[in-house]
Amino acid sequence: MSHIDLMALVRDKVKGLKAYQVENLDEGTKLHANENPYPPSPELLSKIFQRLDELELNRYPDSDCRNLKKAIANRTGVSTEQIIIGNGSDELIQYLMQVLCDEGETIAFPDPTFAMYGITAQCLGLKPVSFPLNNNWDFEASSALKILAEHKARIVFISYPNNPTGNCFSAQEIQQVIEQFEGIVVLDEAYHDFAGKTFLKQMEKHNNLVVLRSLSKIGLAGLRVGYGIFPVLLAEQINKVRLPYNSNSVSQWVASELLNDFTPVQNQIHSILEERDRLMNELSKLSGITAYPSNSNFILFQASKDGVFDNLKANGILLRNLSSHPRLKNCLRITVGTKQENDQFLKQLQKTAS
Ligand SMILES: Cc1ncc(COP(=O)(O)O)c(C=O)c1O
Structure with a gap:
């Protein structure tokens, strides 16, 4: 029987890290993870059931994700050689750092923003550096x-729109960064489908630009599908560190189907945007609440009182609590849900916040 000191084998850098905490509820209203509140369309669900036995689950998936890349190329107008599929777009964030940074080197992002840029950098022994957003949650390029x-x-890394603040930064400032930074600018467009704004076209003129997108926000969070659009030269390097079968057959097939027949998703996005505007309007009427304008499927708001997150949670409504960030005291992020879920939230918030 062996009994060795396992911790003595673990790298000191890893011992110093904390595992990413994902809050969840077994039952209740989940408005914390920026998911699509609507399930896949009945047509897509029935195709999944019909096709599952043809997917040859005893075989490895297509390592090149050819069909999915074709579907993405058709929707975006880029060439398939520029595309890499990730098991979620957060995998691509990690690959970018692995390919471009040696240990101790720096990656940067505005603050506050998506936490995984900093966490992934730390896991890889890189130095995360941030530049503060101003009071309009924007930054100046200079x-x-x-x-x-x-x-x-x-x-x-520039989240566009930015999670958790919800807004798109000023396009002019981003443009200046693209033109003057002598490194790679990653436009993380995970919420692109809600904002409708993109820097993709700029890739024709600037070879230091990468665009990341995600299918998690538009209905396939459970299948983990993200993609990146890279300069071809960089895509070739990313492919060297990518695990050969990082995207599974079911995810590849369902994602292609979803992208090839986008109308049902587009209708869902339309409903989410309508609900977002209604939520925003209702939040702005509440005393004790300051809500920030959003180009995304979520809204950041600040409560003047403590304990709003816990109260909502105790009543079965889970939001994302951002209070641990020094700039986000009493700030919560609500993902736009169905009308019924949003009403439930508003009713409870009215009781709690004022
Ligand atoms: C800005 C941003 N980028 C990337 C991701 C990761 O998305 P995925 O589910 O594709 O890994 C998220 C998820 O919340 C996000 O907010």
Whole structure:
């Protein structure tokens, strides 16, 4: 029988990390994870049931994800050689860092933003550096560029729209960063389908640009499908570190079907946007609540009182609590749900917040 000191084998860098905490509810209203509240269309669900036995689940998936790449190329107008599929777009964030950064080198992002940029960097032994957003949750290119240069950053991650603030940063400032930064600019467009704005076209003129997208926000969070659009040269390098079968057959097939017949999803997006505007309007009427404008499928708001998150949770409504961030005291992020879910939330918030 062996009994060795396992912790003595673990790298010190890993011992110092904390596992990413995902809050969840067994039952209740889940408005915390920026998912689509609507299930896949009945047509897509019935196709999945019919096709499952043809998918040869005893075989490895297509390592090149050819059909899915074709579907993405058709929707976006880029070439299939520029596309890499990720098991969620967060996998691509990791690959980018692995390909572009040696240990100790810097990656940068605005603050506050999506936590995984910093967490992934730390896991890989890189140095995460941030530049603060102003009170409109925007940034100025000149001060961002100064910080990027000072720290010799290799990559800057720009969430567009930004999670958790919900807004799109000023396009002019981003443009300046693309034009002047001598590293890779990653436009993380995970919420692109809600904002309808993109920097994709800029890739024709600038070879330092990467665009990431996700299918998690538009209905396939459970299948983990994200994709990146890269300069071809960079895609070739990413493919060297990508695990050969990182995207499974079911996910590839369902994602292709969803993209090839996008109308049902587009209708869902339309409903989500209508509900978002209604939620925003209702939130703005509540005293003790400050809600921030959103280009996404979620809204950031600040409560003047403590305990709103816990109260909602105790009543079966889970939001994302952002209070641990120094700039986000008493701030919560609500994902736009169905009308019924949003009403439930509003009713409970009215009781709690004022
Ligand atoms: C800005 C941003 N990028 C990337 C992701 C990761 O998405 P995925 O589910 O595709 O890994 C998220 C998820 O919340 C996000 O908010």
